[in-house]
Amino acid sequence: MIRWLLGPAVVAAALVAVTGCKPASRGPVQITLQRFFGACDAEFGSSTDVPAAEGECGIITTLINKFNADNPDIRVKVNIVYWPGYDQLSAELAAGHPPDLVTMHESVISDYSQRHLIMPLDAVLASVGVDPAGFTRAAREGVTRDGSVYALPFDTWAPLWHVNLNLMRAAGLVRDGAPVLPHSAEELLQQARQFTRATGKPYLIQSIVNDPAASARNLFTCLMQQNSDFFADPRRIRLQTPEARRVLQLFKQIRDEGLTTRDQDYTAATAAFLNGQGGVYIVGTWMIGTYEQASLQTGSPLAGGYTVVPFPQLYSGRDVTYADGHSWVIPTAKRSAQKTAAIARLLRFLRDNDFQWSRTGHLPAYQDVIDSARWRALPHRTEVARLVDTAAPLPAGVQRQFTIQQIISEEMESAITGQKPIDSALADAERRVNDLLFNLL
Amino acid sequence: MTLRAPSAGAGAGRNWALLALLALASLAMAAPLLWTLLLSLKSNGDLLRSTRSAFSPPYTLQNYSDILGHSAVFGWLLNSTIVSLAVTLGVLALSSLAGYGFARLRFPGRAVLFIVLLFGLAIPEQSVIIARHQMFSALNLHNTYRGLILPGLAAPFGVFLMTQYFRATPRELEEAATLDGASRFKIFWRILLPLSLPAQATLGIFTFLSTWNDYWWPLISATDSDMYTLTVGVASSQMNFAQTNGLGYLMAQAVFASAPILIVYVIFQRYIVAGVSRAAT
Numbered sequence: 052m053i054r055w056l057l058g059p060a061v062v063a064a065a066l067v068a069v070t071g072c073k074p075a076s077r078g079p080v081q082i083t084l085q086r087f088f089g090a091c092d093a094e095f096g097s098s099t100d101v102p103a104a105e106g107e108c109g110i111i112t113t114l115i116n117k118f119n120a121d122n123p124d125i126r127v128k129v130n131i132v133y134w135p136g137y138d139q140l141s142a143e144l145a146a147g148h149p150p151d152l153v154t155m156h157e158s159v160i161s162d163y164s165q166r167h168l169i170m171p172l173d174a175v176l177a178s179v180g181v182d183p184a185g186f187t188r189a190a191r192e193g194v195t196r197d198g199s200v201y202a203l204p205f206d207t208w209a210p211l212w213h214v215n216l217n218l219m220r221a222a223g224l225v226r227d228g229a230p231v232l233p234h235s236a237e238e239l240l241q242q243a244r245q246f247t248r249a250t251g252k253p254y255l256i257q258s259i260v261n262d263p264a265a266s267a268r269n270l271f272t273c274l275m276q277q278n279s280d281f282f283a284d285p286r287r288i289r290l291q292t293p294e295a296r297r298v299l300q301l302f303k304q305i306r307d308e309g310l311t312t313r314d315q316d317y318t319a320a321t322a323a324f325l326n327g328q329g330g331v332y333i334v335g336t337w338m339i340g341t342y343e344q345a346s347l348q349t350g351s352p353l354a355g356g357y358t359v360v361p362f363p364q365l366y367s368g369r370d371v372t373y374a375d376g377h378s379w380v381i382p383t384a385k386r387s388a389q390k391t392a393a394i395a396r397l398l399r400f401l402r403d404n405d406f407q408w409s410r411t412g413h414l415p416a417y418q419d420v421i422d423s424a425r426w427r428a429l430p431h432r433t434e435v436a437r438l439v440d441t442a443a444p445l446p447a448g449v450q451r452q453f454t455i456q457q458i459i460s461e462e463m464e465s466a467i468t469g470q471k472p473i474d475s476a477l478a479d480a481e482r483r484v485n486d487l488l489f490n491l492l
Numbered sequence: 493m494t495l496r497a498p499s500a501g502a503g504a505g506r507n508w509a510l511l512a513l514l515a516l517a518s519l520a521m522a523a524p525l526l527w528t529l530l531l532s533l534k535s536n537g538d539l540l541r542s543t544r545s546a547f548s549p550p551y552t553l554q555n556y557s558d559i560l561g562h563s564a565v566f567g568w569l570l571n572s573t574i575v576s577l578a579v580t581l582g583v584l585a586l587s588s589l590a591g592y593g594f595a596r597l598r599f600p601g602r603a604v605l606f607i608v609l610l611f612g613l614a615i616p617e618q619s620v621i622i623a624r625h626q627m628f629s630a631l632n633l634h635n636t637y638r639g640l641i642l643p644g645l646a647a648p649f650g651v652f653l654m655t656q657y658f659r660a661t662p663r664e665l666e667e668a669a670t671l672d673g674a675s676r677f678k679i680f681w682r683i684l685l686p687l688s689l690p691a692q693a694t695l696g697i698f699t700f701l702s703t704w705n706d707y708w709w710p711l712i713s714a715t716d717s718d719m720y721t722l723t724v725g726v727a728s729s730q731m732n733f734a735q736t737n738g739l740g741y742l743m744a745q746a747v748f749a750s751a752p753i754l755i756v757y758v759i760f761q762r763y764i765v766a767g768v769s770r771a772a773t
Contacts, residue, residue: 089731093561108731129718131728142712146629318736325541341540341737
């Protein structure tokens with residue numbers, strides 16, 4: 052019996068000894084990079100030809116392939132997560148095994164930086180010569196918390212006005228090849244009415260059903276344009292204000308007068324613009340490539356008639372658009388100096404290739420790329436370049452921004468569609484957001 | 493009043509009407525699946541313009557080719573198979589043994605223990621997930637097969653089902669075996685276990701299906717892409733706004749992920765139907 056038990060025990064002990072005592076590897080340093088943007092191995096899995104790659108997934112995949120090929124002493128292992136991946140990141144942090152480098156929205160950085168779950172990167176960036184002075188103002192604001200840089204910015208994105216020039220021309224709203232845009236809320240209504248009378252189609256295309264953020268982004272932009280200090284205290288929002296009421300009244304009136312598409316979710320709205328069902332679609336930088344492609348196809352409603360511009364200044368306060376951005380953060384963990392140096396080299400590589408990333412449509416995070424001729428030569432980049440000066444995130448200390456956007460969008464949708472009086476919706480939004488922020492740990 | 497027997501013609505008519513109704517209901521049930529399949533055969537670009545394009549050619553297998561071209565997908569398939577099979581076998585073994593114990597053995601605290609077990613049926617997974625995650629962190633079990641398999645083995649429903657099944661089995665069978673000198677384990681192994689095969693089949697199929705489809709626990713426990721199960725893996729490979737820009741690919745993923753389940757269903761269809769009707773009674 053003892054022999055019968057001893058046999059497997061000896062084998063198991065030997066296995067443990069063999070696997071547990073293997074000599075330290077002298078191979079390349081491994082970095083685990085965790086990102087969203089999807090997987091596209093079938094098309095770009097082994098490609099290192101970055102300029103030939105297209106789309107967020109294609110460009111980031113080939114970038115990492117190229118880094119691995121150019122740096123044989125480092126191996127970047129990529130963990131792709133379902134967007135936005137914060138549940139997984141939180142689970143990894145709780146388990147004490149976070150990845151080495153992670154994609155993070157700049158609006159989310161405060162959630163992690165305030166709990167010291169991600170590292171300040173000032174020293175890491177300085178070690179590879181990345182100077183935050185080279186960041187655009189929007190990017191610098193997006194990644195800086197309490198005077199420290201917590202992320203390498205990768206881009207800035209903001210809601211833009213994608214314009215169907217063919218329909219605008221039919222409505223007499225094109226001058227010198229450029230769309231005639233409103234400079235006030237009243238002008239917006241007037242132009243929208245003119246457009247709808249001439250084309251029989253709604254002026255605006257809006258994703259308003261089950262959209263977690265679109266309405267909130269509009270509100271943030273319009274409040275900022277009125278110099279409303281709605282987040283004077285990052286732990287308390289003020290929405291029961293004349294400025295907020297004015298914005299909701301505007302969007303409700305647009306809907307009530309039939310100047311916008313109704314009851315569309317993101318997919319329907321995206322397709323509606325592609326199919327020429329309205330004049331202006333308010334959506335982010337990431338759609339520039341798709342619509343530009345459509346404008347090059349004969350027979351498309353956008354053929355030869357697409358342009359894109361920043362959110363126009365509708366209020367007299369200041370020219371500003373709410374913005375966010377993608378960035379790279381390093382979760383706090385014990386790492387060898389060798390590994391930290393390898394991560395720093397990868398950050399430098401990503402910074403150096405920001406132009407390639409900006410081909411996705413997102414605005415570069417570095418002023419030298421914005422100023423470069425090759426970036427300005429990309430389609431529509433000159434039209435949106437002024438965003439560098441006008442893009443602004445929410446105040447840095449505001450946490451839970453994704454949830455806040457969702458709450459505000461829900462309440463705005465209720466008010467705009469007439470399910471709730473505007474004052475009730477604003478009061479409810481304010482109460483729900485403040486409850487959320489009050490109960491933060 | 494005169495009662496008249498229904499004519500053969502009227503009976504046949506009723507049968508046809510019933511058949512038509514059932515066909516309509518089947519079509520309504522199958523429609524989402526057929527829609528998914530149809531969309532998966534269209535290019536993302538076509539679907540971005542309009543999903544109505546699904547009703548007309550050209551059709552393509554490009555979305556499936558893209559899935560199969562992803563180097564990790566077969567690893568995820570293997571992980572799901574290993575985890576689902578291990579959990580299923582484990583649940584069958586543990587539930588049968590525990591069910592037999594509760595049904596036939598007398599031991600101190602049996603009634604209390606059984607009530608505690610029944611509480612397990614009422615406690616949602618969400619309420620214990622953080623504690624479980626911390627426990628598995630402390631044991632360094634995340635990103636391992638053990639980490640994915642062990643939580644699934646705690647199956648109060650399985651124990652309850654097997655207990656009820658064993659209780660319904662005539663005691664005379666055991667008494668006869670005892671008279672013949674069979675040990676307690678031999679009675680369980682040779683007599684009761686074979687008799688419980690229908691219940692085991694039901695439990696096994698449902699356990700396999702629920703483990704295969706599980707998303708939440710693998711999402712937070714298997715965070716290393718090498719350890720992803722198929723559900724987490726296919727979700728991770730979706731681009732942002734996949735429902736808009738990559739609808740065809742998204743639907744192909746849905747078809748691909750559910751294909752093994754469909755195969756299991758086709759093979760064990762008889763047991764699943766029997767299991768459902770048994771659960772209903």
